[in-house]
Amino acid sequence: MFKVNANYLKLPGSYLFSNIAKKVAAYQDANPDKEIIKLGIGDVTLPLAPKIIDSLHDAVDEMSRAETFRGYAPDLGYEFLRNAIADGDYKSRGCDIQPDEIFISDGAKCDSGNIQEIFSVDNRIAVCDPVYPVYVDTNVMAGRTGEYDAASGTWSKVIYMPCTAENNFVPEFPKENPDIIYLCIPNNPTGTTITKAQLQDWVDYANRIGAVIIYDAAYEAYISEEDVPHTIFECEGARTCAIELRSFSKNAGFTGTRLGFTVIPKELKAGDVSLHALWARRHGTKYNGAPYIIQKAGLACYTPEGKAQLQEQVAYYMKNAKTIKEGLSQAGFTVFGGVNAPYIWLKTPDKMTSWDFFDYLLETVNIVGTPGSGFGPSGEGYFRLTAFGSYENTLRAMERIRSL
Amino acid sequence: MFKVNANYLKLPGSYLFSNIAKKVAAYQDANPDKEIIKLGIGDVTLPLAPKIIDSLHDAVDEMSRAETFRGYAPDLGYEFLRNAIADGDYKSRGCDIQPDEIFISDGAKCDSGNIQEIFSVDNRIAVCDPVYPVYVDTNVMAGRTGEYDAASGTWSKVIYMPCTAENNFVPEFPKENPDIIYLCIPNNPTGTTITKAQLQDWVDYANRIGAVIIYDAAYEAYISEEDVPHTIFECEGARTCAIELRSFSKNAGFTGTRLGFTVIPKELKAGDVSLHALWARRHGTKYNGAPYIIQKAGLACYTPEGKAQLQEQVAYYMKNAKTIKEGLSQAGFTVFGGVNAPYIWLKTPDKMTSWDFFDYLLETVNIVGTPGSGFGPSGEGYFRLTAFGSYENTLRAMERIRSL
Numbered sequence: 001m002f003k004v005n006a007n008y009l010k011l012p013g014s015y016l017f018s019n020i021a022k023k024v025a026a027y028q029d030a031n032p033d034k035e036i037i038k039l040g041i042g043d044v045t046l047p048l049a050p051k052i053i054d055s056l057h058d059a060v061d062e063m064s065r066a067e068t069f070r071g072y073a074p075d076l077g078y079e080f081l082r083n084a085i086a087d088g089d090y091k092s093r094g095c096d097i098q099p100d101e102i103f104i105s106d107g108a109k110c111d112s113g114n115i116q117e118i119f120s121v122d123n124r125i126a127v128c129d130p131v132y133p134v135y136v137d138t139n140v141m142a143g144r145t146g147e148y149d150a151a152s153g154t155w156s157k158v159i160y161m162p163c164t165a166e167n168n169f170v171p172e173f174p175k176e177n178p179d180i181i182y183l184c185i186p187n188n189p190t191g192t193t194i195t196k197a198q199l200q201d202w203v204d205y206a207n208r209i210g211a212v213i214i215y216d217a218a219y220e221a222y223i224s225e226e227d228v229p230h231t232i233f234e235c236e237g238a239r240t241c242a243i244e245l246r247s248f249s250k251n252a253g254f255t256g257t258r259l260g261f262t263v264i265p266k267e268l269k270a271g272d273v274s275l276h277a278l279w280a281r282r283h284g285t286k287y288n289g290a291p292y293i294i295q296k297a298g299l300a301c302y303t304p305e306g307k308a309q310l311q312e313q314v315a316y317y318m319k320n321a322k323t324i325k326e327g328l329s330q331a332g333f334t335v336f337g338g339v340n341a342p343y344i345w346l347k348t349p350d351k352m353t354s355w356d357f358f359d360y361l362l363e364t365v366n367i368v369g370t371p372g373s374g375f376g377p378s379g380e381g382y383f384r385l386t387a388f389g390s391y392e393n394t395l396r397a398m399e400r401i402r403s404l
Numbered sequence: 405m406f407k408v409n410a411n412y413l414k415l416p417g418s419y420l421f422s423n424i425a426k427k428v429a430a431y432q433d434a435n436p437d438k439e440i441i442k443l444g445i446g447d448v449t450l451p452l453a454p455k456i457i458d459s460l461h462d463a464v465d466e467m468s469r470a471e472t473f474r475g476y477a478p479d480l481g482y483e484f485l486r487n488a489i490a491d492g493d494y495k496s497r498g499c500d501i502q503p504d505e506i507f508i509s510d511g512a513k514c515d516s517g518n519i520q521e522i523f524s525v526d527n528r529i530a531v532c533d534p535v536y537p538v539y540v541d542t543n544v545m546a547g548r549t550g551e552y553d554a555a556s557g558t559w560s561k562v563i564y565m566p567c568t569a570e571n572n573f574v575p576e577f578p579k580e581n582p583d584i585i586y587l588c589i590p591n592n593p594t595g596t597t598i599t600k601a602q603l604q605d606w607v608d609y610a611n612r613i614g615a616v617i618i619y620d621a622a623y624e625a626y627i628s629e630e631d632v633p634h635t636i637f638e639c640e641g642a643r644t645c646a647i648e649l650r651s652f653s654k655n656a657g658f659t660g661t662r663l664g665f666t667v668i669p670k671e672l673k674a675g676d677v678s679l680h681a682l683w684a685r686r687h688g689t690k691y692n693g694a695p696y697i698i699q700k701a702g703l704a705c706y707t708p709e710g711k712a713q714l715q716e717q718v719a720y721y722m723k724n725a726k727t728i729k730e731g732l733s734q735a736g737f738t739v740f741g742g743v744n745a746p747y748i749w750l751k752t753p754d755k756m757t758s759w760d761f762f763d764y765l766l767e768t769v770n771i772v773g774t775p776g777s778g779f780g781p782s783g784e785g786y787f788r789l790t791a792f793g794s795y796e797n798t799l800r801a802m803e804r805i806r807s808l
Binding site (some may be wrong): 003047070180 | 518
């Protein structure tokens with residue numbers, strides 16, 4: 001008789017955003033006349049930029065002719081895109097990353113979920129708390145996290161690094177040495193970030209203790225301040241300790257178009273085993289490449305025209321972030337983030353729990369956000385709003401909040 | 405110090421098709437004047453059908469306007485596509501499969517590689533021999549296969565079901581009871597198939613011993629004979645023992661466009677744990693949906709116009725299959741498959757090994773095929789050719805082979 005992966009059964013409840021979607025749907029069903037403004041899930045709303053649309057149409061036309069039709073993509077992704085990324089995201093910042101160290105994928109969520117697979121099950125992971133749930137949940141599925149304690153909302157074998165207002169949302173080196181450290185900078189969910197010097201400390205620490213940093217830089221395009229690292233490979237020594245995850249979702253609006261990439265330097269090794277080789281093997285065995293037409297759309301993001309159009313989109317969302325940040329502050333909330341990231345992290349008023357505040361916002365002003373506790377125990381008492389709505393909705397949401 | 409997944413290190417060599425690609429590239433580099441005809445990897449060559457191209461353009465235009473732009477897709481895939489599949493592939497054949505039992509993905513390779521993850525590591529798998537390498541390799545990566553014996557090319561804990569000319573390529577029930585049974589019908593690599601009655605026996609067997617059948621029906625569109633099952637859900641009792649994997653790669657030319665789906669009936673359970681729920685959890689946690697524009701292209705495949713155009717494409721490839729089958733027979737080869745599948749499986753002449761025959765064909769007539777032994781020990785002495793080339797190249801390949 002077949003048996004299931006018992007680790008899956010340890011997962012409490014269902015995926016955070018599925019839960020929220022169900023709650024919102026139930027509220028809307030019961031209140032069909034209410035107009036809900038969704039500032040919960042980090043999903044973009046602006047249409048794809050004109051240059052990307054043109055590129056998609058061109059690529060579709062290529063697929064219509066035998067001479068230019070493309071079947072299976074190369075394992076690592078098309079060279080044209082890997083070259084553009086190496087130049088545009090790394091060489092331009094003085095970072096030594098070669099095109100063949102870049103693996104094209106269908107997104108950073110998939111990569112951040114799959115990357116743990118090339119590591120031993122008995123490795124210890126460390127995560128910031130609060131944290132993007134995928135890092136922890138996928139390690140639970142693999143059996144790496146021990147037992148769940150419902151009271152504290154923590155796993156016995158996970159090392160949590162609290163990031164709260166008390167430490168200015170900068171994670172501190174944990175007491176126990178982890179093997180794998182997840183860092184998301186600029187941070188989801190808190191919208192905060194760390195300086196390049198602080199990240200250099202983490203790189204030095206990882207090299208010292210022999211840990212790998214899985215560095216999620218999905219929000220890099222939102223950095224507005226000088227001293228914030230755009231990639232971990234700006235730090236000295238990162239080539240021997242870091243894997244970087246990148247996404248086209250937030251800088252180019254690809255949440256429904258799907259494209260991302262992972263960078264694994266060839267020097268990153270456990271003994272003589274190269275993580276690059278293991279990931280290449282996984283990619284070649286369990287994955288079949290991102291669609292050609294989507295990879296062409298990715299290339300458009302690196303053209304001068306594409307870049308300019310995407311900068312406008314980012315600016316649009318960051319105007320929303322500013323609107324939310326100022327609106328909440330004026331309404332008396334304590335607010336973080338929103339300067340180098342499209343997320344605003346606020347303290348719930350009157351010591352409400354995150355979920356109580358979720359219900360309160362949904363029911364009184366019909367605004368959907370994300371409860372901080374959904375991201376980990378140190379997220380309790382916080383709440384996330386995103387800047388990805390339309391400007392009009394963002395303004396209206398702030399009006400509603402001021403009316404509270 | 406971090407450690408790697410030691411199971412990966414057990415994998416011998418690299419992925420079959422990567423190996424072939426490297427060999428071919430090396431030969432071409434050394435012989436730049438030679439024109440190589442590739443009948444190796446099962447990659448399509450016809451451009452996407454006009455109806456699909458129109459649909460892609462329309463969907464791209466939708467992504468260019470705020471009113472019709474789409475962000476994250478629903479976890480299971482868009483309802484429009486799941487409805488079309490439920491109607492077109494199941495209801496039309498009298499099979500009871502509901503839209504919410506269908507999970508849209510980026511392809512059957514990914515799904516066939518990932519599906520093992522929801523099962524316990526100590527489950528025993530059974531595979532046909534020869535077999536599509538992904539089934540075995542992904543179980544190796546999970547640690548389910550025991551130790552590799554290089555001499556026999558087998559894994560100690562895998563149950564092999566030889567499929568050779570001796571048993572007419574129909575797998576027999578193994579002596580030991582497996583927990584998970586992989587069946588690919590019509591078969592890759594042999595191009596052969598089984599009857600509906602024979603598949604019913606497998607369904608009854610699986611239900612009797614409490615096994616799950618992972619049924620890969622990627623080549624369903626190529627079935628030309630009456631008594632061959634198009635889906636395992638034509639068999640009685642399949643809803644309590646079968647998962648079906650389907651692909652748009654071979655029937656619609658989506659190898660570089662990427663779309664597939666997996667069907668898990670809600671009755672399929674281990675005790676009270678539903679495999680549907682586990683796969684939904686995996687999908688929601690580690691995957692982020694196929695691109696909207698690709699799902700729209702998938703929908704086009706189910707329109708009357710789309711269906712007619714795809715039938716023409718399949719007919720084109722099957723004319724190639726017939727050409728190869730007849731050409732090889734005339735040249736004195738013993739040939740199988742090619743009637744309900746786009747693959748032709750031939751016996752190597754003079755008891756040559758599969759790889760010797762690979763080198764011989766590449767070097768003497770510049771034709772690339774796939775060595776049977778690459779698919780498992782019982783594939784030794786066989787060789788696979790695919791019908792996915794152009795008709796002109798297929799004809800020329802047969803001329804070259806007749807000249808041998």
